[in-house]
Amino acid sequence: MLFKRVKSLDQILATAEKKGLTRQLGPFQLTMLGIGAIVGTGIFVLTAEAGQKAGPGMMIAFVIAAVVCALAALAYAELASMIPVAGSAYTYTYGVLGEGIAWIVGWALVLEYTIAASTVCAGWAGYVNGLLTHAGFGLPHFLQAGPMDGGSFNLLACLIGLAITLLLVLGTSKSAKVNTVLVLVKISALIAFIFVALPAVKDQNFTPFVPNGWGSPMGGIGVLGAAASIVFAYIGFDAISTAAEETKNPNRNIPIALIGSLSVCTIFYLLVSYAAVGSVGAQPMLGPDGLALEPGTPAFAAACQGSQALVCSKEALAHVVRLLDHNNIGSFIAFAAGIALPSVILTMTYGQTRIFFTMSRDGLLPSKLAKIHPRFHTPHVITLITGSFVALFGALFPVGILADITNSGTLFAFIMVALGVLILRRTQPDRPRPFRTPLPWLVCPLAVIGCLLLFLNLSKEAKITFFVWGAIGLVVYYLYGYRKSHLANGTEPS
Numbered sequence: 001m002l003f004k005r006v007k008s009l010d011q012i013l014a015t016a017e018k019k020g021l022t023r024q025l026g027p028f029q030l031t032m033l034g035i036g037a038i039v040g041t042g043i044f045v046l047t048a049e050a051g052q053k054a055g056p057g058m059m060i061a062f063v064i065a066a067v068v069c070a071l072a073a074l075a076y077a078e079l080a081s082m083i084p085v086a087g088s089a090y091t092y093t094y095g096v097l098g099e100g101i102a103w104i105v106g107w108a109l110v111l112e113y114t115i116a117a118s119t120v121c122a123g124w125a126g127y128v129n130g131l132l133t134h135a136g137f138g139l140p141h142f143l144q145a146g147p148m149d150g151g152s153f154n155l156l157a158c159l160i161g162l163a164i165t166l167l168l169v170l171g172t173s174k175s176a177k178v179n180t181v182l183v184l185v186k187i188s189a190l191i192a193f194i195f196v197a198l199p200a201v202k203d204q205n206f207t208p209f210v211p212n213g214w215g216s217p218m219g220g221i222g223v224l225g226a227a228a229s230i231v232f233a234y235i236g237f238d239a240i241s242t243a244a245e246e247t248k249n250p251n252r253n254i255p256i257a258l259i260g261s262l263s264v265c266t267i268f269y270l271l272v273s274y275a276a277v278g279s280v281g282a283q284p285m286l287g288p289d290g291l292a293l294e295p296g297t298p299a300f301a302a303a304c305q306g307s308q309a310l311v312c313s314k315e316a317l318a319h320v321v322r323l324l325d326h327n328n329i330g331s332f333i334a335f336a337a338g339i340a341l342p343s344v345i346l347t348m349t350y351g352q353t354r355i356f357f358t359m360s361r362d363g364l365l366p367s368k369l370a371k372i373h374p375r376f377h378t379p380h381v382i383t384l385i386t387g388s389f390v391a392l393f394g395a396l397f398p399v400g401i402l403a404d405i406t407n408s409g410t411l412f413a414f415i416m417v418a419l420g421v422l423i424l425r426r427t428q429p430d431r432p433r434p435f436r437t438p439l440p441w442l443v444c445p446l447a448v449i450g451c452l453l454l455f456l457n458l459s460k461e462a463k464i465t466f467f468v469w470g471a472i473g474l475v476v477y478y479l480y481g482y483r484k485s486h487l488a489n490g491t492e493p494s
Contacts, residue, residue, distance in 0.1 A: 027253040032180045033347055034240040034261030039186050040344030042233020043269055044317055044337045045123050046403060049295045050273075051282035052311040054226035057210035058282060059273045061226035062233075066266045068450035069234040072414040073262050074437045075421045075444055076237070077255040081435040082424075089413040090355050094362070096420040096427075103481055105416050106359050107473030111409025111466065112235060113352035114390055117161070117345050119402040121394025122146075124341040125157035126314060127334055146396040157394035164345045165387025168353065169373065169380045182343035187268070189336035193317050194271050196326050201278030211284060212292045220459050221292060228457035232403040233269065235410045236347060237262050255435040272317070280323050282310050349390055353383045364481035404462035411451040412466070418447040 050058035079092040090109060094102035129144045138144070145151030215222025240257045276282065284292040285303040293300040295311075304312035313319035315334055322330035357379040360370035373380040421437055422444050437443055455463070 026248055027256050029180065030240055030253055030257035031260045031264075032183045033350075034237050034257050035187075035264060036180075036183045036236070036343035036347050038234055038236035038261060038265040039183070039190070039268065040120055040233075040236070040341055042230065042403075043190070043272060044341070045314065046229055046233060047273065047276055047316040048311050048313050049403075050226040050230050051277070051316075052284045052292065052295045052300070053212065053221050053229065054215075054223045055208065055211040055284055056206045056277045056282050057212075057223045058226050058230070059270065059277060060210075061223050061230050062266075062269050062273050064223070064227040064450075065230040065234055065454070066262075066269070068227075068447065068454060069231065069237065069414075070262055070266075071443050071447035071450060072418060073237050073258050075414075075418045075440075075447060076240075077258045077435045078421050078433055078437040078440075079417060079424075080240075080254040080258070081250065082431065082433055089417050091358055092420050093416050096423050097416070099362075099364070099481075099485060099487060100477065101416070103359075103364055103477045104470060104473060105413055106355055106364075107476075108409040108412045108466070108470065109355050110352065111469060112406055112413065113348045113355065114386065115393065115402050115409075116232070116235070116406040117164075117348035117352070117390040118157075118393035118397065119406065120341055120344045120348065121157040121161045121390065122154060122398060122402075124160055124338060124345070125154050125394070127338040127341070128156055131331075131334060131338060146398060154395040158391045160342055160345060161349075161387060161391025161394050164342055164349055165383060165391070167346065168350055168383050168387065169376060169378055171376045171378055182340045182346075185336050186340035186343070189317075189333045189340070190268050190272055192329055192336075193321060193333055194268075194275050196321050196324060196329055197275035197279040198271070200280075200324050201275060203278075205278050205281040208283075215457060220457055221294070224453065224457045228407060228454040229403060231407045231410065231454055234262065234265065235407070236344065252434065276310065276316065276320050280310050280320050284311055285309065345390070349383075349387055352390075353379055353386050356382045356386060359481075361486075363484045363486035364477070404459045405465050408455065408458055408462045408466035409469075411455045414451045415448050418444040418451075 047058070050061055054061050076089075083091060083095060090102050090106035093105045125144070129139065132138045139155060142152040143155040146154050146157075210223055212222040212225075215224035215226075220228070237258055240254065240261065285300060285307070287293050287299060287303070293303055308319075308323065310316060310320060315337070318330040318334040318337070321333060356365060357370050359365045360367060360382065369382040369385070370379060371381050372378065421440055424431065425440055
């Protein structure tokens with residue numbers, strides 16, 4: 001039944017033409033959109049967690065995650081050039097594997113976009129609360145964290161989520177211009193970090209290189225465990241494909257932005273991780289049994305009490321620079337993160353609204369959600385609803401395991417896209433492909449295998465959440481989407 005209803009690619013393109021979004025993004029803005037989503041919490045925050053899981057071997061983890069995401073990006077580029085409409089992996093799956101599987105993918109993408117945006121809201125609030133407290137203007141503690149973090153309501157996380165939502169309602173072009181400025185701020189912070197930390201690299205800080213080993217499936221530790229978490233640092237490239245319907249000349253610009261943004265970010269990540277590890281070390285905190293403690297546990301928090309170790313820091317890059325006696329540059333990096341991380345919230349919230357917009361246009365969600373604002377030409381209803389949840393989750397929940405939960409939905413979507421490329425190569429070999437995935441029968445299977453391996457190395461809680469969320473999604477589909485689907489009822493919007 002899940003595979004029964006397949007919407008042809010021609011139908012998907014025709015629907016987008018009838019009720020579409022304005023094409024207003026060029027290649028530079030689109031590439032900046034991708035870099036804005038990719039460079040964020042992953043490199044500014046998760047560097048410490050990766051160090052705890054893999055030690056200096058986290059550099060290899062960055063490479064593993066980059067390779068898996070690059071393989072998936074090549075598959076995305078082919079499908080995005082063939083189907084340049086909103087919806088990302090959801091839309092591609094609808095045209096290949098059918099409505100039921102497409103719904104599951106769209107539902108899973110909520111884990112990628114909404115929770116990722118909320119995670120960055122909380123991470124941003126942590127940076128800004130720290131800066132305000134240091135300057136003597138700190139908020140009361142109960143307004144600095146959610147109830148699971150020792151507070152009551154993370155006010156700044158909520159406010160930044162709402163501010164980004166209003167910006168997205170005002171228009172894609174306006175928000176993309178703001179995003180470009182924020183991306184340049186983030187890049188300048190990373191360059192400053194590399195400039196200070198790289199000359200301080202010492203060989204002894206790389207020994208032992210893989211103190212926790214390579215890890216094993218279901219283990220969530222070692223190099224593979226770190227790679228599974230670090231995927232969060234790369235996943236933003238997916239947001240580029242959600243902007244396909246608002247992109248000028250998408251057949252050319254989507255592949256350029258996908259591959260370009262991923263390449264730029266990978267170079268920066270390798271330089272940053274090498275400089276961080278080599279300058280101050282990244283050995284994990286060990287328990288009484290001599291094994292590495294799991295990040296985010298009470299035992300790990302107790303071991304980090306009063307420690308200056310990189311793996312214990314919540315502002316890893318600024319912390320490294322301060323340890324090197326460059327306090328002013330450390331403050332600049334912290335300030336830049338506080339200024340620039342909203343670009344990640346913007347991109348993730350943007351991506352989620354476009355996926356919901358497309359699902360609503362297909363009848364799988366109420367049609368009122370796809371309403372376009374007459375002045376701003378944006379899907380304002382679904383943007384306001386999504387943004388409200390992003391702000392609320394960010395205010396109530398800690399960063400913690402949210403990154404792994406985000407990765408679970410992302411890796412599932414990557415697998416579906418890679419399979420979609422192979423299926424279309426068999427079923428529609430003559431269909432025009434402005435961008436063709438090179439060596440597809442090697443690249444796509446490797447992407448699937450890589451994603452499965454990283455999925456298995458996510459935390460147990462993340463995997464449980466993924467399957468429970470998927471089960472809830474199936475119930476929602478059969479109660480609403482299965483009956484209201486425009487494809488099934490022949491009620492495509494005019």
